[in-house]
Amino acid sequence: MPLSRGEQIARALSDRIVDGDIAPGERLPSEAKLSAEFGASRAAVREALQRLKTLGYVRTRTGSGSYALTPPAEQGDDTWLTARSDAERGELVVFRTAIETEAAASAARHRSEADLVEMRAALEAIDAARRPSDSVDADFRFHRTIARAAGNRYLAAALDRIGARAIVVPASRIAHGDRLPAATASVRAEHSAIADAIERSDPLAAQAAMRAHLVASERRRTVDGIEPDRREQHRYS
Template sequence: MNAAAPAPTPESLLPGRRPRTLAQVLVTALEERIRDGRLVPGVKLPTEAEIMGEFGVSRTVVREAISRLQAAGLVNTRHGVGTFVAEKIDEPAFRILPQQLATLHDVIALLELRIGIETEAAALAAQRRGDEQIATLRGLVAQIAQAIEADQDTVAADYQFHLEIARATQNGHYVQLIGALGSGIIPRARLAEDDAEARQRQRVFLRRVNAEHEAIVEAIAAGDAEGARAAMRMHLSNSRERRRRSLVT
């Protein structure tokens, strides 16, 4: 009897686009820990091997992510000693704190803000995106799809998807704002591991959400600004309406 195939690692989910895309996902995860205080100023970051083990990425990805964090002034590397969180980190002028997303009303309010911002970002992305950004977006949709079927967390890739659209606008203000909002804008599903029926319902729901992602990408790839605007509005409005319904059920 053949041995079961190994579970896919994050790097296996983005063929052709692995190192750069995964490096940004890792940057986002580590930056979030620095910003929310889980990694305090002056503390030494985990070793390359520890980060590789936790996130399932290669040494190349880890080193690129650390380089980006250095460029952003978030960490300092002492040769022969290690990498440390910078002692002084400039806080973004605008950000959403975890306690500001404590209730469904808070989440709905944030979605209303995102609808106003991200629909226009999608339209601009359709007008300004490059082929490389389309490849990245399609890779992220594929990564999310793989994670859904494997019952793995989709939050990091989902957030990266929205951040990549902001980058495709070629307008740094969109990138800064989505970056300041952080990955907390993406809801996290918490299901009992032994509840097969609940996991299946969640898979069906997430497939539908990812189909909305795919529609956004295809409109952006086609250079269809109005279509991209409409697809993003539908995606975020659907998310808002799902949460509104949960308030009355």
């Protein structure tokens, strides 16, 4: 069955996001510009954006536009890691937690001084980031360094296979633009707790800190994903 015009536009835009032509956190062109670019109606463009939102490629801010998120996998042997729904994203979080908590514990046992230097450099890069795309890159660098410090090629390979899509781009990172959101302080504290435990060579503390961070990260994603007028209600549910 031929693709609808909206499906064609969605596929073209998702390719740009996966290829990195549209970076995580970057605003997509306006509906008017997309309509002109693709020679399509506004309705077709809106259909495309809704499809991208459903598949987890973009987040829409009322009155501001649509912003790219870290894309799911689409190609090669990594298709089994593609998360196309909230249920599948939840499963990916469980998988990632299993991998990364063990990686953190192992890193606490096996890390080298060079690993510690790289971890601290990644934390500094996270603090220095002002664009969502830079924040995502630095965040993944931090987690990847821990996996490599674990001294287990399979743990490192598993995180590499998940890739930067493991890093959540919550609405707060998009909503505040160049201003650091309050949530950044929590993320910084969580990362620091992981790094400190690894530096102290404390596997149990490193494992617990990583688990706490991933649980908090998932909560930020799910709460941020709720429309503002429902967020207060969600807090008390």
